Amino acid sequence: xxxxxxxxxxxxxxxxxxADSTIDxxxxxxxxxxxxxxxxxxxxxxxxxxxxxxxxxxxxRVEALSAAGVxxxxxxxxxxxxxxxxxxxIGPVTLKPIKVSGYDAALxxxxxxxxxxxSTAASAGKHRPSKRLWAWVxxxxxxxxxxxxxxxxxxxxxxxxxxxxxxxxxxxxxxxxAHQGIAADCTRCHTQTFARTTEAGCHECHQSVHAHADAxxxxxxxxxxxxxxxxxxxxxxxxxxxxxxxxSLCSDCHRSLQDTTSGVSKLANASDFxxxxxxxxxxxxxxxxxxxxxxxxxxxxxDLIEHSGLKFNHQKHxxxxxxxxxxxxxxxxxxxxxxxxxxxxxMQPIAFERDCHDCHKLSFDPIEPEREVVHGRVAEVVYTLNxxxxxxxxxxxxxxxxxxxxxxxxRRPGSPPLPVAQKQQALEWARDKARGxxxxxxxxxxxxxCHTVTAPTTENPDYVIAPxxxxxxxYSAALFxxxxxxxxxxxxCHARAPQSASASDLLIPGIATCRTCHQSVVHKRGVxxxxxxxxxxxxxxxxQAVTEKAxxxx
Amino acid sequence: xxxRAASVRAALAKRGASRHESLLRVAGARYLWVALGLSALAxxxxxxxxxxxxxxxxxxxxxxxxTTAALLIVWLMLLGIRKRSYASRLGTVQGWxxxxxxxxxxxxxxxxxxxxxxxxxxxxxxxxxLMFLVxxxxxxxxFAYLRYPAxxxxxxxxxxxxxxxxxxxxxxxxxLTTADRIDPKLHAIVLRSIARxxxxxxxxxxxxxxxxxxxxxxxxxxxxxxxxxxxxxxxAQPVQAPAAGQTMFAMVDYLAHSQxxxxxxxLRSLIDLLAQKHELARRIVRDVQLQALLELWLxxxxxxxxxxxxxxxxxxxxxxxxx
Numbered sequence: 001x002x003x004x005x006x007x008x009x010x011x012x013x014x015x016x017x018x019a020d021s022t023i024d025x026x027x028x029x030x031x032x033x034x035x036x037x038x039x040x041x042x043x044x045x046x047x048x049x050x051x052x053x054x055x056x057x058x059x060x061r062v063e064a065l066s067a068a069g070v071x072x073x074x075x076x077x078x079x080x081x082x083x084x085x086x087x088x089x090i091g092p093v094t095l096k097p098i099k100v101s102g103y104d105a106a107l108x109x110x111x112x113x114x115x116x117x118x119s120t121a122a123s124a125g126k127h128r129p130s131k132r133l134w135a136w137v138x139x140x141x142x143x144x145x146x147x148x149x150x151x152x153x154x155x156x157x158x159x160x161x162x163x164x165x166x167x168x169x170x171x172x173x174x175x176x177x178a179h180q181g182i183a184a185d186c187t188r189c190h191t192q193t194f195a196r197t198t199e200a201g202c203h204e205c206h207q208s209v210h211a212h213a214d215a216x217x218x219x220x221x222x223x224x225x226x227x228x229x230x231x232x233x234x235x236x237x238x239x240x241x242x243x244x245x246x247x248s249l250c251s252d253c254h255r256s257l258q259d260t261t262s263g264v265s266k267l268a269n270a271s272d273f274x275x276x277x278x279x280x281x282x283x284x285x286x287x288x289x290x291x292x293x294x295x296x297x298x299x300x301x302x303d304l305i306e307h308s309g310l311k312f313n314h315q316k317h318x319x320x321x322x323x324x325x326x327x328x329x330x331x332x333x334x335x336x337x338x339x340x341x342x343x344x345x346x347m348q349p350i351a352f353e354r355d356c357h358d359c360h361k362l363s364f365d366p367i368e369p370e371r372e373v374v375h376g377r378v379a380e381v382v383y384t385l386n387x388x389x390x391x392x393x394x395x396x397x398x399x400x401x402x403x404x405x406x407x408x409x410x411r412r413p414g415s416p417p418l419p420v421a422q423k424q425q426a427l428e429w430a431r432d433k434a435r436g437x438x439x440x441x442x443x444x445x446x447x448x449x450c451h452t453v454t455a456p457t458t459e460n461p462d463y464v465i466a467p468x469x470x471x472x473x474x475y476s477a478a479l480f481x482x483x484x485x486x487x488x489x490x491x492x493c494h495a496r497a498p499q500s501a502s503a504s505d506l507l508i509p510g511i512a513t514c515r516t517c518h519q520s521v522v523h524k525r526g527v528x529x530x531x532x533x534x535x536x537x538x539x540x541x542x543x544q545a546v547t548e549k550a551x552x553x554x
Numbered sequence: 555x556x557x558r559a560a561s562v563r564a565a566l567a568k569r570g571a572s573r574h575e576s577l578l579r580v581a582g583a584r585y586l587w588v589a590l591g592l593s594a595l596a597x598x599x600x601x602x603x604x605x606x607x608x609x610x611x612x613x614x615x616x617x618x619x620x621t622t623a624a625l626l627i628v629w630l631m632l633l634g635i636r637k638r639s640y641a642s643r644l645g646t647v648q649g650w651x652x653x654x655x656x657x658x659x660x661x662x663x664x665x666x667x668x669x670x671x672x673x674x675x676x677x678x679x680x681x682x683x684l685m686f687l688v689x690x691x692x693x694x695x696x697f698a699y700l701r702y703p704a705x706x707x708x709x710x711x712x713x714x715x716x717x718x719x720x721x722x723x724x725x726x727x728x729x730l731t732t733a734d735r736i737d738p739k740l741h742a743i744v745l746r747s748i749a750r751x752x753x754x755x756x757x758x759x760x761x762x763x764x765x766x767x768x769x770x771x772x773x774x775x776x777x778x779x780x781x782x783x784x785x786x787x788x789x790a791q792p793v794q795a796p797a798a799g800q801t802m803f804a805m806v807d808y809l810a811h812s813q814x815x816x817x818x819x820x821l822r823s824l825i826d827l828l829a830q831k832h833e834l835a836r837r838i839v840r841d842v843q844l845q846a847l848l849e850l851w852l853x854x855x856x857x858x859x860x861x862x863x864x865x866x867x868x869x870x871x872x873x874x875x876x877x
Contacts, residue, residue, distance in 0.1 A: 043730040046742055066738070068745035076749055131856045138861030142684075146677040147868035151875065169677050170872040172610070190876040197877070236608040248604055 001054065003028055004106040005038065006098065028052040028107070030090055031065070038109065044091035052095075054105045058084050060097050154187070173235035176242075189234070202228040203547050211544030218261040220253065231538075242533075250532040273530050274519035280511050283476055285309075285469040293467045300510035309468040311450050312503040325359045334490040334497070344483025350470040352376065362446055364388075364437045367399065373441065378463050381441065385434035393426035393433075394418070404429050438463070474508045478535040577699060580652035588653070589660035596622075600667045609670030611678075611873070619668035623661055627685075627866055630658050631859055655696055658689055677872055681865040688862050691854040702848045709840050718841075722834050729827040736820050744824070761846040 003023040010016055023037050030038045033047040040049075046066035055061040063079040064070045071089035072080045082088065088095040092112045100106040150167045153159045160166055167186045175183045182188045189201040203209070206228075215223035231249060232241055251271035253260055258269055268278035283295040285307050293309060317323065322331035337355040341348045350356070352375045362372040364385065371388065373381040392398045397410035406422040407429055418426070440446075442453045442463045452466035491498060493509045500507060518534070519527040539546070578586075596619055603615045611620050633654045637647050665685055673679045710718070726748050733740040 047738055067742035129853055134857035135860035138857045139864040142861045142864035146865055147871055171676055172678055173672055173674055186876055193875050
């Protein structure tokens with residue numbers, strides 16, 4: 001077998017010498033011993049280090065004869081089958097199988113520097129990851145996934161189905177609970193890019209928004225600000241749209257409202273519920289010129305006289321020992337008559353039938369005490385009495401000594417009809433009786449107990465009950481809710497009620513009562529932090545609208 | 555001229571002091587005070603600001619803090635350019651590095667105040683997290699620069715790494731010659747061990763692991779000796795072969811008792827050589843390990859800071875894209 005050994009000798013200045021030699025041998029032996037085909041006089045090589053045989057066309061079998069092994073393609077091993085181009089390293093010599101025609105086998109031999117080298121140690125720190133590469137990878141990855149992909153999804157909604165970060169990855173915070181339903185589509189509010197959100201997006205859903213106040217009337221152009229986001233900041237959490245500190249927003253104007261509106265506003269300056277807020281102004285019912293009640297706004301004062309049109313003595317009803325009632329002794333509580341309306345805000349109006357009638361019966365005939373007149377309808381009361389006594393008179397058998405004989409006389413079925421004269425006498429009695437009982441009911445024992453009654457005059461032949469206001473909104477501009485105060489006792493706020501002997505006592509509390517618990521948001525121990533929006537509504541104008549569908553009175 | 559000599563000495567002392575000045579004490583820690591001042595200013599403005607119920611980056615203060623932080627990040631990244639600009643006269647690199655450390659730290663309060671301490675699963679918090687990772691790796695870098703160079707000096711014991719490598723090459727040559735005189739099998743073992751010695755290895759992990767393969771050779775030689783004695787049918791000696799992992803001295807003792815032929819002397823000198831090599835290899839590997847530790851943080855710090863730059867761009871664009 002003819003082997004070609006091509007020795008490549010590198011000289012200075014990139015010059016390369018090639019020396020070919022031919023070896024006739026079955027196997028090529030490599031070692032330090034002189035009888036080897038390739039003799040390498042280097043201590044790093046064993047006497048008989050390795051043997052190379054041809055194992056096929058262009059394929060060689062390399063076997064290590066020394067335990068030190070041979071480095072083939074960078075891996076130290078005891079043997080391997082290699083092909084053209086493989087790198088076999090033994091000591092300082094590198095052998096590469098090559099293809100040369102005319103020979104059975106051919107190897108290229110290159111000698112490296114004669115000293116022992118440690119490539120690994122010299123290159124410490126060189127087998128590191130590339131900072132530059134990873135910097136690029138990081139830069140591009142973040143830019144693509146944090147910016148370009150979401151941007152593409154903005155312009156191409158079809159891409160939003162992809163499981164990649166979308167525009168919601170830009171959301172700086174949780175949306176308010178009210179907006180969670182549209183959270184997936186940023187463009188519902190962000191209608192334009194690179195521009196602040198406008199009111200247009202808001203008005204898509206919020207179509208009946210009232211203004212705060214008339215900007216022109218009060219000379220406050222700032223009130224015309226139509227950008228909702230100016231006050232309503234989104235992405236501030238599930239309850240983010242509720243102002244955490246509305247006081248500062250409101251007090252910007254309301255601190256010196258009289259100055260800023262040049263005295264046009266009727267409201268007093270206010271900047272802080274606890275420290276800078278005027279006494280409440282309540283809607284007091286007053287008797288107008290026509291005798292009807294109408295609300296008049298006035299500042300709360302403990303000495304105000306309430307005109308409810310009723311007579312009522314709280315003290316008498318709330319007496320500690322209880323009351324003697326037709327149904328036995330009973331101790332009354334506030335809630336027996338004052339009940340919260342379903343929404344919880346106000347009290348239900350006092351209803352005679354529900355709240356008073358258990359004790360205050362409207363009976364009129366001692367002979368038939370279970371028969372009563374209706375409450376609240378004067379004409380019907382008179383009609384009922386007339387009918388009742390006429391029937392009694394004509395039927396007879398009415399056991400009252402003052403009644404005429406035909407009325408007292410019991411009539412049996414089949415008796416002959418009353419003569420006309422007796423009939424007239426009976427009906428006359430009935431008319432007089434009804435009139436007397438009516439007078440007694442209205443002015444003596446029933447109606448007059450609670451109501452102011454005007455007896456019939458020649459101009460006005462009917463009894464007149466003074467108008468009554470038993471319930472209503474005292475503080476119409478405030479969002480008070482009784483139900484939210486259910487943990488309190490009634491007397492905690494309505495302190496004078498148990499001692500009040502007259503319905504003219506004003507039992508509605510003023511600001512001082514509220515302030516015992518409610519103070520401004522400037523944190524103070526033991527108080528309820530209360531900003532303006534706890535009681536007041538901003539979009540509360542009845543005359544000015546922000547959106548077209550808001551109903552306003554011109 | 556004693557007065558002049560004194561002044562020269564003083565000047566030399568001063569220069570000497572400044573040459574060994576720590577990164578943290580450049581110019582009397584001037585940038586520490588700049589960073590503290592900047593942070594305090596940001597904090598006071600934050601506490602005084604009442605313009606919004608929920609502090610966020612969208613107020614005027616928020617924009618100001620955000621712009622400051624963004625400019626700081628860009629400037630901090632310019633250190634990479636400044637330290638390569640050897641001709642630049644724009645302050646010393648040491649001054650830049652000191653400012654880099656302090657102002658980089660000041661970025662923490664400024665960025666947190668800009669964010670109003672609000673975080674979420676979004677690109678904005680990604681930016682914050684990347685910033686913390688970059689700053690955290692930077693802290694490790696400062697720690698490493700203050701600590702490891704002294705370790706390296708002590709470990710090298712006056713020699714350079716190249717000198718130590720040269721000595722190992724020397725020892726290897728002698729070990730091979732000695733082994734060859736004893737037995738071809740021993741030669742093969744030593745050769746194999748040289749081929750397999752890894753000083754530093756390929757890649758960061760093996761550099762940090764700090765293992766060299768030089769102990770394996772000694773263990774194998776001991777095995778070879780036992781085998782050789784068996785083959786030569788030496789009279790059995792009541793000598794326990796030292797267990798794997800025992801010291802060189804035990805090995806030499808063992809050889810002394812084995813009453814072998816003249817190659818005992820060679821064997822002893824071979825083992826002596828291998829012990830020397832082991833000691834040297836240990837130092838080199840430790841040196842490589844320390845160097846890796848010294849440079850390691852940069853492989854986190856630099857790539858992440860570029861990711862941070864991308865996140866910064868994404869943050870700014872996204873915020874105004876959906877203003």
